[in-house]
Amino acid sequence: MAAAQAEAGGAHSVMAGAAGTAMGDLGAAGSAMGDFGAAGPLMDGAGAAVVAEEPPPPPPLPGLRLVQQGAEAHVYRGLSSGGRPWPSSRPKRYGTGAGGAAERRRMAQEARSLLRCRRAGIPAPVVYFVDYVTNSIYLEDIVDSITVQDHIYSVQKSGNDTDGLHKLGEKMGELLARMHDEDIIHGDLTTANLLLRPPMEKLDLVLIDFGLSFISGLPEDKGVDLYVLEKAFISTHPDTETMFKALLKSYAAASKKSGPVIKKLDEVRLRGRKRSMIG
Numbered sequence: 001m002a003a004a005q006a007e008a009g010g011a012h013s014v015m016a017g018a019a020g021t022a023m024g025d026l027g028a029a030g031s032a033m034g035d036f037g038a039a040g041p042l043m044d045g046a047g048a049a050v051v052a053e054e055p056p057p058p059p060p061l062p063g064l065r066l067v068q069q070g071a072e073a074h075v076y077r078g079l080s081s082g083g084r085p086w087p088s089s090r091p092k093r094y095g096t097g098a099g100g101a102a103e104r105r106r107m108a109q110e111a112r113s114l115l116r117c118r119r120a121g122i123p124a125p126v127v128y129f130v131d132y133v134t135n136s137i138y139l140e141d142i143v144d145s146i147t148v149q150d151h152i153y154s155v156q157k158s159g160n161d162t163d164g165l166h167k168l169g170e171k172m173g174e175l176l177a178r179m180h181d182e183d184i185i186h187g188d189l190t191t192a193n194l195l196l197r198p199p200m201e202k203l204d205l206v207l208i209d210f211g212l213s214f215i216s217g218l219p220e221d222k223g224v225d226l227y228v229l230e231k232a233f234i235s236t237h238p239d240t241e242t243m244f245k246a247l248l249k250s251y252a253a254a255s256k257k258s259g260p261v262i263k264k265l266d267e268v269r270l271r272g273r274k275r276s277m278i279g
């Protein structure tokens with residue numbers, strides 16, 4: 001039903017926000033959300049809530065379904081009916097609800113960096129709303145996407161197409177080069193924070209999760225960004241050294257300022273190794 005509504009022009013939204021914000025403020029959030037509330041109830045995509053162990057926090061708007069509980073935020077999915085000119089969107093609510101200055105900053109930073117990416121033509125979700133009452137942002141839902149992390153797992157499980165992973169590494173390198181050339185530091189680069197839009201063969205990447213991002217032109221910051229990704233690669237995908245090498249090679253070729261960044265990456269690696277030797 002949700003899919004049918006989406007096809008019929010209904011609004012499907014992704015939202016991300018604070019883990020467990022007190023929802024006593026919902027009334028205010030509702031009015032802050034203006035049209036969105038008026039657009040009719042948000043419809044559940046596929047039924048029951050996903051999280052089993054702890055009861056999930058109430059959604060920032062009625063009818064949203066919790067689809068992902070991350071370290072920083074809860075991500076919901078919902079579909080607004082009523083034929084509004086409102087494309088698919090994903091709400092994300094930040095923070096704990098206990099005052100939340102840090103969460104608010106992260107949310108604002110996420111929105112800012114997403115906008116900066118989009119202005120530069122770098123693929124990232126559209127930002128629809130920023131709601132300071134519930135520390136929530138409403139983002140374009142990259143429909144039927146999967147994370148690069150899941151894609152790598154499934155390719156590795158099927159035991160073939162390592163050539164495809166090599167190409168994906170190259171695409172990732174190009175994308176990160178474009179992002180860094182805009183002086184956007186992601187701050188939390190992992191394979192779970194990169195989505196692949198269908199059809200998968202097109203390797204159509206979308207960057208997400210900019211809550212720890214910041215703006216910097218310093219090669220050191222860019223080098224550390226790549227180092228964080230390298231660490232994530234090593235721990236999440238042990239057999240992907242050649243893929244990561246392909247990523248760095250295409251990054252170096254695509255970025256106008258890659259020389260000092262790669263140099264810094266080498267330095268940061270060395271520091272990391274020394275630290276782990278010292279213990």
Ligand SMILES: Nc1ncnc2c1ncn2[C@@H]1O[C@H](COP(=O)(O)OP(=O)(O)OP(=O)(O)O)[C@@H](O)[C@H]1O
Nearest residue numbers: 014068070071072073075090125140141142192209
């Ligand atoms: N716009 C979007 N479209 C489709 N899926 C999304 C979107 N935003 C987030 N997701 C899904 O929700 C997951 C969590 O989102 P996100 O990374 O933004 O939140 P987070 O709380 O910071 O998560 P984590 O701490 O796990 O990194 C993503 O890995 C992805 O699977």
Ligand SMILES: [Mg+2]
Nearest residue numbers: 070192193209
């Ligand atoms: Mg994430």
